[in-house]
Amino acid sequence: MSQKIKKIAVLTSGGDSPGMNAAIRSVVRTCAYHTIECVGVYRGYEGLMEGDFKQLDARSVRGIINKGGTILKSARSKGFRTKEGRKQAHKRLMDAGVGGLVVIGGDGSFTGALIFNQEFGFPVMGIPGTIDNDIFGTSHTLGFDTALNTVVDAIDKIRDTASSHNRLFFIEVMGRDVGHIALNVGIAGGAEEILIPEEDLGLDRLVESLNKSRKSGKSSSIVVVAEGDKIGKNIFELKDYVDENMEDYDVRVSVLGHMQRGGAPSCFDRVLASRMGVKAVESMLNGQTNYMVGLLDNKMELTPLDNAIKGKTKINLELLRVSDIMST
Numbered sequence: 001m002s003q004k005i006k007k008i009a010v011l012t013s014g015g016d017s018p019g020m021n022a023a024i025r026s027v028v029r030t031c032a033y034h035t036i037e038c039v040g041v042y043r044g045y046e047g048l049m050e051g052d053f054k055q056l057d058a059r060s061v062r063g064i065i066n067k068g069g070t071i072l073k074s075a076r077s078k079g080f081r082t083k084e085g086r087k088q089a090h091k092r093l094m095d096a097g098v099g100g101l102v103v104i105g106g107d108g109s110f111t112g113a114l115i116f117n118q119e120f121g122f123p124v125m126g127i128p129g130t131i132d133n134d135i136f137g138t139s140h141t142l143g144f145d146t147a148l149n150t151v152v153d154a155i156d157k158i159r160d161t162a163s164s165h166n167r168l169f170f171i172e173v174m175g176r177d178v179g180h181i182a183l184n185v186g187i188a189g190g191a192e193e194i195l196i197p198e199e200d201l202g203l204d205r206l207v208e209s210l211n212k213s214r215k216s217g218k219s220s221s222i223v224v225v226a227e228g229d230k231i232g233k234n235i236f237e238l239k240d241y242v243d244e245n246m247e248d249y250d251v252r253v254s255v256l257g258h259m260q261r262g263g264a265p266s267c268f269d270r271v272l273a274s275r276m277g278v279k280a281v282e283s284m285l286n287g288q289t290n291y292m293v294g295l296l297d298n299k300m301e302l303t304p305l306d307n308a309i310k311g312k313t314k315i316n317l318e319l320l321r322v323s324d325i326m327s328t
């Protein structure tokens with residue numbers, strides 16, 4: 001293994017997700033294993049421009065594998081979007097003797113990393129951290145699995161109250177423009193309908209389907225709605241429409257919000273984060289740069305950052321069919 005890089009920096013950027021701490025721990029410990037130094041950068045690109053660095057060794061990251069959020073804090077930085085800001089960040093890294101940067105974040109953070117590399121030839125490596133699972137080049141982003149479990153737990157609880165009062169609940173889940181969270185939790189939580197941006201069910205068909213469920217003997221219903229779904233302008237308008245067009249149902253809305261991003265990472269996310277950190281550091285030490293590490297066919301693979309940014313994830317059509325059959 002070539003060891004030209006003597007020091008690696010790691011930062012978390014954009015929205016936080018469970019598993020980011022486990023990934024930081026893995027990057028730090030992989031550096032220690034290969035006897036190179038590691039520095040943590042606080043507050044993403046903002047801290048990079050300010051030189052807000054802290055030397056991290058294997059013991060600095062004890063007790064964090066099970067913690068949600070990110071010990072390095074995350075931020076969105078306007079300054080890094082400017083050439084001047086990136087120049088300042090580059091100077092900070094050079095002054096600190098850093099030879100490579102691991103960025104844990106979403107596609108915006110990767111775009112910043114790629115531009116930074118193109119301008120200064122500085123080696124960068126991405127680790128996909130977002131609950132939305134909307135990044136091309138990995139079957140799972142860090143935090144997706146934990147968020148699924150958090151949401152399913154919430155749906156189970158809402159179902160208890162829905163069935164006690166013959167209620168119809170619209171539950172909005174995160175996912176921005178993609179329906180990966182909604183589709184999975186809808187199946188796992190036994191939802192009657194799942195509304196995702198990739199599929200336009202239409203309001204009339206929704207009412208038709210709910211009426212059918214009612215006739216088949218269901219007295220309460222759960223409809224999972226992805227936040228990016230376009231069927232209603234928003235989930236409250238959706239409620240109003242169904243209220244007006246269906247009798248006998250007491251319709252309620254629950255927007256789960258930011259609780260979906262928090263909590264202790266699942267076993268899956270901890271293992272994934274550990275694997276991604278090792279792959280990111282060792283790939284950089286092997287001279288590879290401008291890649292994102294990802295999980296494909298249960299193997300750690302590298303995808304060029306450019307492809308990871310531009311590529312689109314696809315909804316799993318088999319899951320769509322399963323959900324249709326399950327709502328019979």
Ligand code: ATP
Nearest residue numbers: 014015076077080081105106107108109111112130
């Ligand atoms: P999330 O999935 O949670 O939104 P993200 O990484 O996509 O995470 P963004 O807010 O899009 O989050 O980006 C994070 C940061 O990356 C921005 O605040 C900015 O500093 C940097 N960044 C994003 N796009 C660019 C760009 N075109 N040029 C330079 N920096 C960028």
